[in-house]
Amino acid sequence: MTSSNWQPTASIDTLKQRAKIIAQIRQFFADRNVTEVETPQLALHGVSDPYLVSFKSRYVGPESAEGRDLYLQTSPEYAMKRLLCAGSGCIYQLAKAYRNEEGGRLHNPEFTMLEWYRIGFDHFALMDEMAELLQGVLGCDEPERMSYQKAFMRYLNCDPLAESLESIRQRVMDLGVADYAAEETDKDALLQLLFNFCIEPEIGQQQPCFIYHFPASQAALAKIHSVDPRVAERFEVYFKGIELANGFHELADAHEQAERFAADNAKRLALGVEMMQPDQNLLSALEHGLPDCAGVALGIDRLIMQALGKTQLQDVMAFTVKNG
């Protein structure tokens, strides 16, 4: 039986355009003296974020006769931070990232990520640089900027930092889209539903939109704001309803990082998912000292999809999980 399943899901012409955009991105960083690096995709630790699922693999070989678990990286952030601590200076990486349990129109379990770090930048300076990159690749106007709180105030007349869990839950119930909200006790999960249904469709329609200063409970690896501890120095980028990137003014405090690992594991336990050993190498590196820096991860397949006016990831990827 013949099948056309062997064919690439993107056209050859699209793949040529994709290669040009990748070259343009490399030139962008070459012009700014940012060094390209490569770090392991198979590593001893996986991400601690309770909502990310790492692929686990098993290494057997010299000095590992019994075998040991290695995790395909969901992003190269831990290793890149170790390079920064070791004195690499500004760095970027264009590499595959892997996330299990993610698939669909805008997801593939294996995708290309651009991650870069700028020493001496805070999240605002990095947004400036990212705006230049986006304008160059997407041919769009200067991106908009809005704080997370302001976005909620503008589109929902709701203060996400002040409103109670019950009040936020009631708003989700009133929307009538997610019955499970009735039993949801995680305020961030409820805020995410409001964001997805009521804010994402409104922002970044003409040009990309930066949303910054997420609630401190959603800090991930970002610093907590020094003046307003209710928020974290974290930003995301949205364009035409699609999340493109996530950036931080990077947390440098080893002690606080260890606490966040512990908090993530407590949540993993509550959710009934596998706990993740804290990455001691990252903690040791942070103790040695991370220079003040900001970093961001950008989904390259989504960016190229939007640059070329496509509507699904498979239109810009040679092969996907469906026929890889």
Next chain:
Amino acid sequence: MANFSTNEFKGGLKIMLDGEPCNILENEYVKPGKGQAFNRVRLRKLISGKVLEKTFKSGDTVEGADVLDTTLSYLYTDGEFWHFMNNDTFEQIAADSAAVGDNVKWLVENDECTITLWNGSPITVTPPNFVELEITETDPGLKGDTAGTGGKPATLSTGAVVRVPLFVQTGEVIRVDTRSGEYVSRAQK
């Protein structure tokens, strides 16, 4: 009936929602870079026909609906029920007016219809895409008129009313698209 996790969701899957069987039309997986994943699902309730959007937390499971499409020939109506037969097994099934609904006007004896069964009982009757019916009443067309002037209403043998070109007359058999309720052509003799 089996339960389905959100990972098994796809267009065409039949699940139970609020006690009513539903057909999934579209399923979009949404995973914020940071935070809990969910599925935004568009579904059609199979009894009321209502289309709605629901959000499921990824990983949740829902009860499947025992829904089956069968192809059966329309036999006759006794006024209360519409009777259909499986041409292979000669098994007969009766559908009530709620299942037949507005499609009663497209039921032609011996035509093969799609009957959707839920737990073995008919919940919807879908006629073939095209049916042939005789015109029982329409105004005579004016001499010299041809197609393309908007046509005229014609009543068919089942009571259905469709717009037909002016040259088509009472007693003729025409072909109608049941999805749009539009005239297609005169029937081939």
